Amino acid sequence: MTEEYKFDNSVELFKRAVEVIPGGIYGSKAPGFVIPGSYPYYFKKGKGCRLWDADGNEYIDYLCGYGSQILGYGYDEVDNAAAEAMRAGDLLNGPQPEMVELAETLTKQIDGMDWAVFAKNGTDTTSLAVSMARVHTGKKKIIMARGAYHGAANWCSTNVFPELDDRKDVLSFTYNNLEELCSLFAKHRGEIAAIILTPYHHPAFGPQIMPAEGFYERVKNLTKAEGALFIMDDIRCNFRLSLAGSHSYFGVEPDLITMGKSIANGQPISVLMGTDNLKSTAGSFFITGTFWMSGVPFTASLITLKIMQEVNLIEHLNRIGGMLKNGIRSAAADAGFKAEITGAAAIPFLTFENDPDLYINQVFCSEMTKRGIYLHPHHNWFISYAHKDEDIEKTLETAREAFKLTAAKLG
Amino acid sequence: MTEEYKFDNSVELFKRAVEVIPGGIYGSKAPGFVIPGSYPYYFKKGKGCRLWDADGNEYIDYLCGYGSQILGYGYDEVDNAAAEAMRAGDLLNGPQPEMVELAETLTKQIDGMDWAVFAKNGTDTTSLAVSMARVHTGKKKIIMARGAYHGAANWCSTNVFPELDDRKDVLSFTYNNLEELCSLFAKHRGEIAAIILTPYHHPAFGPQIMPAEGFYERVKNLTKAEGALFIMDDIRCNFRLSLAGSHSYFGVEPDLITMGKSIANGQPISVLMGTDNLKSTAGSFFITGTFWMSGVPFTASLITLKIMQEVNLIEHLNRIGGMLKNGIRSAAADAGFKAEITGAAAIPFLTFENDPDLYINQVFCSEMTKRGIYLHPHHNWFISYAHKDEDIEKTLETAREAFKLTAAKLG
Numbered sequence: 001m002t003e004e005y006k007f008d009n010s011v012e013l014f015k016r017a018v019e020v021i022p023g024g025i026y027g028s029k030a031p032g033f034v035i036p037g038s039y040p041y042y043f044k045k046g047k048g049c050r051l052w053d054a055d056g057n058e059y060i061d062y063l064c065g066y067g068s069q070i071l072g073y074g075y076d077e078v079d080n081a082a083a084e085a086m087r088a089g090d091l092l093n094g095p096q097p098e099m100v101e102l103a104e105t106l107t108k109q110i111d112g113m114d115w116a117v118f119a120k121n122g123t124d125t126t127s128l129a130v131s132m133a134r135v136h137t138g139k140k141k142i143i144m145a146r147g148a149y150h151g152a153a154n155w156c157s158t159n160v161f162p163e164l165d166d167r168k169d170v171l172s173f174t175y176n177n178l179e180e181l182c183s184l185f186a187k188h189r190g191e192i193a194a195i196i197l198t199p200y201h202h203p204a205f206g207p208q209i210m211p212a213e214g215f216y217e218r219v220k221n222l223t224k225a226e227g228a229l230f231i232m233d234d235i236r237c238n239f240r241l242s243l244a245g246s247h248s249y250f251g252v253e254p255d256l257i258t259m260g261k262s263i264a265n266g267q268p269i270s271v272l273m274g275t276d277n278l279k280s281t282a283g284s285f286f287i288t289g290t291f292w293m294s295g296v297p298f299t300a301s302l303i304t305l306k307i308m309q310e311v312n313l314i315e316h317l318n319r320i321g322g323m324l325k326n327g328i329r330s331a332a333a334d335a336g337f338k339a340e341i342t343g344a345a346a347i348p349f350l351t352f353e354n355d356p357d358l359y360i361n362q363v364f365c366s367e368m369t370k371r372g373i374y375l376h377p378h379h380n381w382f383i384s385y386a387h388k389d390e391d392i393e394k395t396l397e398t399a400r401e402a403f404k405l406t407a408a409k410l411g
Numbered sequence: 412m413t414e415e416y417k418f419d420n421s422v423e424l425f426k427r428a429v430e431v432i433p434g435g436i437y438g439s440k441a442p443g444f445v446i447p448g449s450y451p452y453y454f455k456k457g458k459g460c461r462l463w464d465a466d467g468n469e470y471i472d473y474l475c476g477y478g479s480q481i482l483g484y485g486y487d488e489v490d491n492a493a494a495e496a497m498r499a500g501d502l503l504n505g506p507q508p509e510m511v512e513l514a515e516t517l518t519k520q521i522d523g524m525d526w527a528v529f530a531k532n533g534t535d536t537t538s539l540a541v542s543m544a545r546v547h548t549g550k551k552k553i554i555m556a557r558g559a560y561h562g563a564a565n566w567c568s569t570n571v572f573p574e575l576d577d578r579k580d581v582l583s584f585t586y587n588n589l590e591e592l593c594s595l596f597a598k599h600r601g602e603i604a605a606i607i608l609t610p611y612h613h614p615a616f617g618p619q620i621m622p623a624e625g626f627y628e629r630v631k632n633l634t635k636a637e638g639a640l641f642i643m644d645d646i647r648c649n650f651r652l653s654l655a656g657s658h659s660y661f662g663v664e665p666d667l668i669t670m671g672k673s674i675a676n677g678q679p680i681s682v683l684m685g686t687d688n689l690k691s692t693a694g695s696f697f698i699t700g701t702f703w704m705s706g707v708p709f710t711a712s713l714i715t716l717k718i719m720q721e722v723n724l725i726e727h728l729n730r731i732g733g734m735l736k737n738g739i740r741s742a743a744a745d746a747g748f749k750a751e752i753t754g755a756a757a758i759p760f761l762t763f764e765n766d767p768d769l770y771i772n773q774v775f776c777s778e779m780t781k782r783g784i785y786l787h788p789h790h791n792w793f794i795s796y797a798h799k800d801e802d803i804e805k806t807l808e809t810a811r812e813a814f815k816l817t818a819a820k821l822g
Contacts, residue, residue: 017511020514020527021526026694027699029504029506029699041506043505051503054507054508083498086485089456089457091479092455092462093462093785095452100424103428115432117433121535152698260701266501267501268531270701282434285433285437288437289532294679
């Protein structure tokens with residue numbers, strides 16, 4: 001039996017934090033999202049697919065900085081270039097040549113996209129996309145899938161002051177329910193500025209859902225008939241399905257796409273890309289932020305994109321993700337669990353049958369985490385280039401133990 | 412006569428940029444804000460108060476990365492710590508201990524503030540402050556000064572889709588006009604959530620304006636009587652008036668303050684701080700962004716704050732800023748110009764009498780920039796710790812030449 005980790009330093013730091021930070025840790029990283037006592041709250045180091053917490057516990061990590069570390073933590077070739085760029089002066093009075101190079105690289109690499117603007121947060125770009133769609137079409141309403149995550153701005157987050165109308169023009173439908181989507185388009189004909197979708201559906205707290213046969217074709221036809229735009233929010237899937245954009249993987253043609261997270265292997269940068277006919281609308285916007293033209297993330301992104309191509313990233317992610325998926329599935333079955341792994345190979349998520357409040361998931365994931373395999377019970381996992389065969393083997397060995405422990409705990 | 416700089420590489424890069432980026436360069440850094448042909452568009456390096464553009468031209472810089480470089484570009488002690496933090500793994504699955512340390516340091520250092528939450532953009536924090544004020548008070552309306560800049564979100568920027576109501580609850584008054592402010596409070600009694608103000612007024616395209624005698628006292632009384640919050644947007648002035656927060660310099664007590672730009676000497680981080688009675692409202696918000704808990708900016712900020720104290724920053728900025736202010740003023744007078752320098756010593760801005768479209772300012776600033784002194788004709792300037800006596804002397808020598816050239820050009 002593997003010995004269980006202790007999290008004393010995390011607990012101590014959290015006690016100090018609640019004194020000076022509302023909630024101690026906020027957002028998706030809040031301890032309330034995982035089982036208290038079974039997870040570290042603070043981290044000190046990452047290298048490859050390994051992560052060390054504030055107590056010095058070591059993990060094979062399947063969250064990858066919420067997807068951002070697509071090559072793995074502390075990838076030397078990226079970090080060396082970033083450190084050199086930092087010493088040359090990160091944030092100057094205007095852009096560095098690398099900003100132009102990155103826009104040129106992306107417009108060549110990403111299917112059907114003719115221009116790029118850069119920001120920091122994913123939310124910056126989804127919010128810009130929605131505003132541009134409204135300005136471009138002269139219409140107000142935005143359609144999104146119920147439970148989809150597009151950021152933390154008021155129009156798309158839970159922070160809505162009910163009377164403030166931030167969401168009054170945001171309509172929702174159940175993902176893949178074409179009947180409901182068609183009736184939204186019918187009911188609001190002439191009012192719809194855009195539909196915003198992730199490449200496939202990954203709600204928190206539930207299994208991931210692939211687009212149904214014919215879904216995207218219908219979406220494209222509906223938006224075309226309405227004169228609405230199709231925004232693909234590719235921030236979470238970014239470069240884990242295809243290096244030409246996740247829309248390319250599904251063979252669809254959005255008008256605007258947003259990317260972030262993994263585009264610079266964790267350096268802070270996000271990007272909104274669009275088609276030529278939207279370029280003048282985009283050019284009419286005042287788009288700015290103090291740190292948006294800092295040089296380091298552009299340099300890091302150029303090198304990350306180059307490495308992704310060189311190492312044949314997608315093939316690696318699919319193979320390694322497939323190993324994990326099959327291994328977890330059969331380990332679960334061996335322990336008597338009916339479990340499924342949903343989503344793309346590089347973005348897997350585990351769910352158990354008859355587990356409406358995710359309790360079984362929580363127990364299993366915390367047994368894993370306490371034994372050095374960091375899995376999240378409510379949020380999809382991520383595979384990086386740094387995950388190698390031996391990491392998966394070690395993970396599956398621990399999984400077999402954790403499934404047994406979970407079965408025992410549940411009686 | 413100093414030889415004039417050429418900007419061929421900048422022009423060449425810009426030609427490439429417009430192909431793949433709407434407008435080529437967007438936001439406040441767009442070439443349209445300065446005189447074409449007299450300014451570089453792309454930069455390659457910064458060190459201390461010196462900046463090098465894409466053509467290799469060297470400048471003594473008075474924009475400091477729009478204020479962010481308060482210790483100067485490439486400050487080794489900050490950059491060394493940042494590089495080391497980066498190699499340990501920048502963006503992990505949750506916060507690093509430095510996030511707690513920074514919140515502890517700031518709550519001790521910043522007058523009257525009991526908690527902190529961190530984000531990336533300044534706009535993230537001003538938008539959060541406004542939303543929190545609305546949730547906390549249960550009211551909708553926000554008052555701001557006409558022409559004040561609080562970010563690039565729809566509620567406060569020029570990117571407003573007119574029918575979308577983003578600004579319908581944002582009221583404006585002329586800075587320092589207490590009569591107008593009082594009538595806004597009277598007219599909208601029971602509806603006002605907050606007033607948001609910069610420590611003093613620095614509109615683009617005009618002289619900076621200090622708060623009038625009794626202004627803040629009245630603001631405080633009005634908000635108190637209304638049950639509204641007073642938000643101090645300290646992003647631009649940040650640490651150039653006082654290390655305890657600019658509100659401390661003016662002896663006022665806001666409920667929420669926002670900081671950014673210089674807090675980590677250019678590393679991307681912003682912070683919203685507040686008083687204890689707002690902590691539970693802040694704790695109820697879902698506050699998140701992919702890169703918001705990256706470790707490098709926290710490390711950089713802790714060291715930047717320490718150095719600011721150690722080097723007695725404010726004294727240096729005031730002395731050097733004072734030298735520049737007085738020198739420019741007398742050089743202008745010697746050349747027959749009626750010019751004034753407004754704002755704090757460390758945040759000066761030059762304006763000429765009878766220059767409604769800032770044409771004289773544009774000519775003067777471009778003569779300076781073409782001779783190696785980077786000044787912005789429409790945006791206030793910034794002094795950093797890296798500006799030394801000899802830099803100011805060199806600047807004033809060039810200014811005397813540029814004022815003469817400007818006088819000659821204007822006939």
